[in-house]
Structures are given as structure tokens and as C-alpha cells.
Amino acid sequence: MATVIREATSDDLGAVVAVGHRTWPATYEPIAGADYVAMGLAKWWTPDATIPAIRAGRVTVAEVDGEIVGMAAVGPSDGHLVIWKLYVVPECQGRGLGRQLVDAVLARARESYDDIRLACLVGNDGAAAFYRSQGFVELERETGGHGIPDSVWMARELGAES
Numbered sequence: 001m002a003t004v005i006r007e008a009t010s011d012d013l014g015a016v017v018a019v020g021h022r023t024w025p026a027t028y029e030p031i032a033g034a035d036y037v038a039m040g041l042a043k044w045w046t047p048d049a050t051i052p053a054i055r056a057g058r059v060t061v062a063e064v065d066g067e068i069v070g071m072a073a074v075g076p077s078d079g080h081l082v083i084w085k086l087y088v089v090p091e092c093q094g095r096g097l098g099r100q101l102v103d104a105v106l107a108r109a110r111e112s113y114d115d116i117r118l119a120c121l122v123g124n125d126g127a128a129a130f131y132r133s134q135g136f137v138e139l140e141r142e143t144g145g146h147g148i149p150d151s152v153w154m155a156r157e158l159g160a161e162s
Contacts, residue, residue: 001064003097005104008059008071013047015068016059020045023087031123032149039147044085053084060104062088062097072101074109074116080155081109083118102134110158119151128152 062070070088136154
């Protein structure tokens with residue numbers, strides 16, 4: 001299994017969007033239902049919603065044997081870097097690709113930020129456990145509403161030793 005972790009290019013747009021469409025139903029239908037999944041795919045997993053982050057150099061992909069099977073997207077918010085998306089397709093989870101994506105994001109983030117943050121839906125226990133294993137700690141809980149589930153915000157300090 002040849003694995004490459006790299007910055008996404010515009011040529012990767014379709015494959016990056018496909019990661020979302022392959023992961024969201026399995027991840028979020030049991031937690032938040034089909035309506036939430038449909039809303040999220042329509043809002044956050046379209047070419048128009050995805051290409052700006054790719055063009056800005058804020059998307060990292062995990063490629064296995066030439067196929068993009070995972071991705072991470074980051075962006076600044078209130079003086080912090082936020083991981084807005086981190087997904088690995090279900091059939092490739094458990095192989096260390098998520099950890100490799102986090103490592104790549106952390107390496108770049110250290111250049112400009114003191115910490116990195118992310119939000120995880122309440123009930124997404126597997127993701128929460130993964131993030132804790134990567135050194136993230138809970139900061140606060142945020143109430144959703146209007147069809148959006150509650151979230152847990154987590155952070156990890158980015159000192160040179162982390």
C-alpha cells in the first residue's frame with residue numbers, strides 16, 4: 001500500500017468532494033439523521049464550497065495507491081487555526097491515515113499558530129476518541145439548533161515539542 005500525504009491541487013477537486021460523500025452518510029446518519037447529512041453535503045461538500053480552500057493551499061489529502069481516500073481542510077478563525085474537515089473513507093479507516101493527515105496539518109500550523117482547534121459532533125464518539133489520542137482536549141460545548149447537532153470544541157497546543 002503506497003501512501004502519499006500531500007497538498008491538494010485543483011485536479012483533486014472531484015476526489016476531495018467524493019471523500020465527503022463517501023464518509024458523511026456513514027458518519028453522521030446514525031448521530032444526526034439523513035436530513036442533516038443531506039444539508040451538510042449540499043452546503044459543504046460541493047465543488048463551489050471546496051475549491052476555494054484547495055486554491056488557498058488549505059487542503060491536505062491522503063492518497064493510497066493513487067486514489068484519494070482522505071482529506072483535511074483548515075482555515076483561520078478568531079486568531080486560531082481550525083481543522084474544519086478531517087475525513088478518511090470508511091474502508092480505509094484504522095490504517096493510520098487520519099494520524100498522518102493530522103501530523104501534516106500540525107507541521108504546517110506550527111509556523112504561524114500557537115494552537116489548533118476543531119469541533120466534533122456530540123455522539124461522534126469514535127472521532128472524539130481519535131482526537132484525544134492526538135493530544136486534543138475539550139474546550140467547550142456548543143449548542144447546535146436549526147437541524148445542527150451540538151458540538152464539542154477541542155484544541156491542541158502547538159509548542160515545538162508537541
